[in-house]
Amino acid sequence: MARETVKRAFKYRFHPTDEQAALLSRTFGCVRKVYNLALAERDRAWRDEERRLRYGDTSALLTEWKRTEEYAYLREVSCVPLQQALRHLQAAFEGFFGKRSKYPRFKSKKRARASAEYTRSAFSYRDGRLSLAKMAEPLDIVWSRPLPEGAQPSTVTVSMDRAGRWFVSLLCEDASVRPLPDAGTAVGVDMGLSSLVTLSAPVSGLTDEQGKVINPRHAEGDLKRLAKVQRRLARKSEGSRNRAKAKHCVARAHARIAYRRRDFLHRLTTRLVRDNQTIVIEDLAVRNMVRNRSLARAISDASWAELRTMLEYKCQWYGRTLVVVDRWHPSSKICSACGTAKTLLALSERTFRCDNAACGLILDRDVNAARNILAAGLAVTVCGDGGRPQRNSPGGRRSTKQKPRPVMAGIPGPSGPGEGQTENSWKAMVFSTG
Structure with a gap:
């Protein structure tokens, strides 16, 4: 066709x-x-x-x-x-x-x-x-x-x-936009604040040794300048020419931040799409997360929604597959090596320690989550489109979003095999990328 x-x-x-x-x-x-x-x-x-x-x-x-x-x-x-x-x-x-x-x-x-x-x-x-x-x-x-x-x-x-x-x-x-040759690789992407994204495996020239891309925090870099011009704007009289000039300076400061952020996201998403055939990300409720006043500025500056949008249309352009894992998947609480799930995991705990004595995995929390996200996304290709993750195919079609449930059906999870799965097939899908 x-x-x-x-x-x-x-x-x-x-x-x-x-x-x-x-x-x-x-x-x-x-x-x-x-x-x-x-x-x-x-x-x-x-x-x-x-x-x-x-x-x-x-x-x-x-x-x-x-x-x-x-x-x-x-x-x-x-x-x-x-x-x-x-x-x-x-x-x-x-x-x-x-x-x-x-x-x-x-x-x-x-x-x-x-x-x-x-x-x-x-x-x-x-x-x-x-x-x-x-x-x-x-x-x-x-x-x-x-x-x-x-x-x-x-x-x-x-x-x-x-x-x-x-x-x-x-x-x-x-006409120059055509599907790229099959890369034959897949990557799981965990989004964060200290590290903008953490990949399931490190990439030379893009991440550090752990697979993390440090968040450049563009808004914080220009925060002093932005605060200075906003104080000038607050002192000007309504309707005056000086107020119009001060408003112009504030707009230029915001534009500088937005352009730097957009340029960085374009470079990051283009590299991910070119190097990987399948990209698995998590579905984040950004609108709800920015209600946290202490983190609202950092979350907005990270621009996770724009990052996802860029990945969606670039994957469609270049024949890649984007899989979006359901937001209720407990990727941070599952051991990527043995599948043991933690009951509680505080946000301050940045290192994941497996409770299974036979495993004893000690790994960075974000790297562990990225590997679990990749495993859940690859399960979609095995179980079909009926699982919980949402899938964006190269044609741009997306599976129907289901109502949130605490347990994922038909794909690997902390509670063991899903419906219609054997113990061996479940372990193969969960731990093949661990």
Whole structure:
């Protein structure tokens, strides 16, 4: 079966002229206004008439709004970003009715992302020159890397971040993204704070002798600078120009932290995907974990959710298998050598000591957990997709998530063989990687 070509977004900085910046700023405002007007009209139609409006209805309303004197300024910008805003609203409602997301909210000028999306009818790209609708000159783009050979953008998204920097994102088909040769190796990944990830086996040039990747803690590195600019911001008067300048400095400090973190995660996940055929990670309830005030900053800085997202799409691109072990699997309490489970294991105990006198394993807690995660993930390939771990195949399909249970069914666990397993098969699956 032929493999579909991967679509990738290539993001670049650009420096607009004063006229281009003014037009794009008006476009951002009009996109936000149309989105809010359409959302308010859909709310009113359902509340007063119990009638659902769809994209076609809101598109007709947009034409009527442009004819009014109150919203005549909508005609000053390209109509394509406004239509795209209505399509995004329709997609948001489809996600809500499909129980994949919350109800759409109104966009705020202070909090919403300033962006506008252009389709092929509203831009032209030729010989590295990109021109948008209603602009006399092409954008001055900093081409930090080339586009794929012969690629033609299908969608262009222009945005501006809180630090005042302009970006353009070009969505193209990238034929160079193909499945990698079979690596024939598997790795278990345990996520943490002191060590961002701990692998089931050390990797030269990536981990230390124990298999740990030290957490760079990007937020802590710039914490003094961030605190300094935030104190300056707190002293400025509301609405003053000096406050706007101070807010700009705070945004630049946050952007520096975010970019360093994202760059590190890209390098780490790319190395893991290239070197391993199967990657097994644990499912973490990050939203619940950040409620711990003493650890919230460190957990947010670790960015485990972004790490998982990168692994998911890179495994899909390059033909790797990603297995996500259920969050209730007691990977830290099980001995990776003999399978003996501890009843209690305090968080302060960083060294795992097996209670089985015949085993007596003494191993770093995180390394032991990584090996158990790998064993649980490999069990999925033996038992099928009915076990507790969630599996992401190269095609992007994921098994159905089951309700939490304290005991894992059909895969190795601390209590012995699962249903339909013999003692020997259970031991083979648990201890083959110990």
